[in-house]
Amino acid sequence: MTVKMTKSFQGRFVTGSFPGTGRTTWRVTQQSRSVRTEVTNLVNLPAVLVTGPPASGKTVLARAVARSLNAALFDQDVLTRPLTAVVAGLLGTDDLDDPRLALSTRAARYETLFDAAADNLAIGNPVVLVAPFTAERRDPLALRRVADRFAAFGGKTTLVWLRATPDLLRERMSGRSAARDRAKLADLAAFLDRVDLAPPTVPHLAVSAAAAPADQVRLVRDHLDAAGPPRQ
Template identity: 35%
Template sequence: MTTQPEPGDALQRGTSALVIAQAIRNDIQAGRLAHGRQLPGTRALAESWGTSVATINRAMSILAEEGLVINRARSSRIVHNPEVSADKTGSRVILIGGYAGSGKTELGRIIARQAGWAILDKDTTTRPVVEAALERLGQSPHDRESETYLTAIRPAEYEALLATMTENLQCGSSVIVTAPFIMELREKAWCDRLAATVAAYNGRLQVVWVRCDSETMQMYIRRRGAARDDYKIANWAEYVSRLDLAFEPKIPHAIVDNSAGARPLQDQARELLSKFTSL
């Protein structure tokens, strides 16, 4: 958001309140500053913009006259933009996790088709960039096991995915996010941050964990023939021994079973979506 300038873009002397008002107005109308959000105090804004308190006050007066900011006591101001905020039920986020080959992406696509919502799949969204980065670092583009991938690439991959989720929330759009989320969903602190991010934009969150038996996962992974799965296939017994097939996320969640003989995913997806949208 631009309640403060980008690094290296400090305001030049004489920059008017109009410029500051325009930047903050744009953030409000683009959803980066949500309806009801409290803005930083006058002195904090003046410091971040590299300008005077008087200039900030003039900018805030402009926005107040437009009805986009409500002035309160002691330089406290809140964003007022209800007409373009998400509807009263808020945007919806369905975050789907599961092991490789569990069927999480298929579940996400089924729900997306049923609901008409956007889908953000980690591999689809980030794989070309991940592969290019790994090659530049001297690794195989299909590496998903090395320390280089786990420490240098993976965190950025998930950061980009969740930033895209957040941008959809800011725009009032419901979205389905699919990725393994194995490390993330076992950490309560990460789960709490996820819930707080969704709530900050008046959203509602449903976390789903997809369970699947190891034989079905192996069959699916072999069938899709992705190079990134070569290590898993070549070392299947060792790989499966590291999986907790009874895993449950550290956040309220739903379980979908995609094991052999389970109910069709389409039926489970329809039931899940019906319950979630009725809340």
């Protein structure tokens, strides 16, 4: 698949090699004042969606997998927290789990996440995404829409689910003492009763949240390697 972009700069021929993903070629040709940049993309690039219950270790695993794959990492909270906080202020709440806030911002937050990932796939970068993916892990059509969107840029989507027990979540939330957990810790039993610990109803790779990070990464890499390496 080829993506073409036009920019105004002095051009040259460049061949870039991306560790862990094979080879992506940049062909730049001079056209009077403009330069046409032609990027030949890989297919089968990993697009890993990491999800699980709160405090299951999503961010830790996603960072480790991204490092292992030399991939771009996109955490929904990091990408969208500043603007979400603005909307929360307009709604008069500081609770990021407030249903009004979730309804007002969900679509925009996921669009931001998916757009950033698609842009990176388009230039040959594997991607790792972190988010609850509530709809995608319950609705096959929702996951298919994401997979098709990424496939258009050479991505192959894998959903990774961190499997956790209530006892593990209780221990993790109590130990990390994060500001976002204060309301949950105030009535932890009630919060855990509301948490959906059931595995996704769509194809996914289950990883134990209690396992060592190195073992978790090894399981993800083995799964991705079984699907075959990126290719042109």
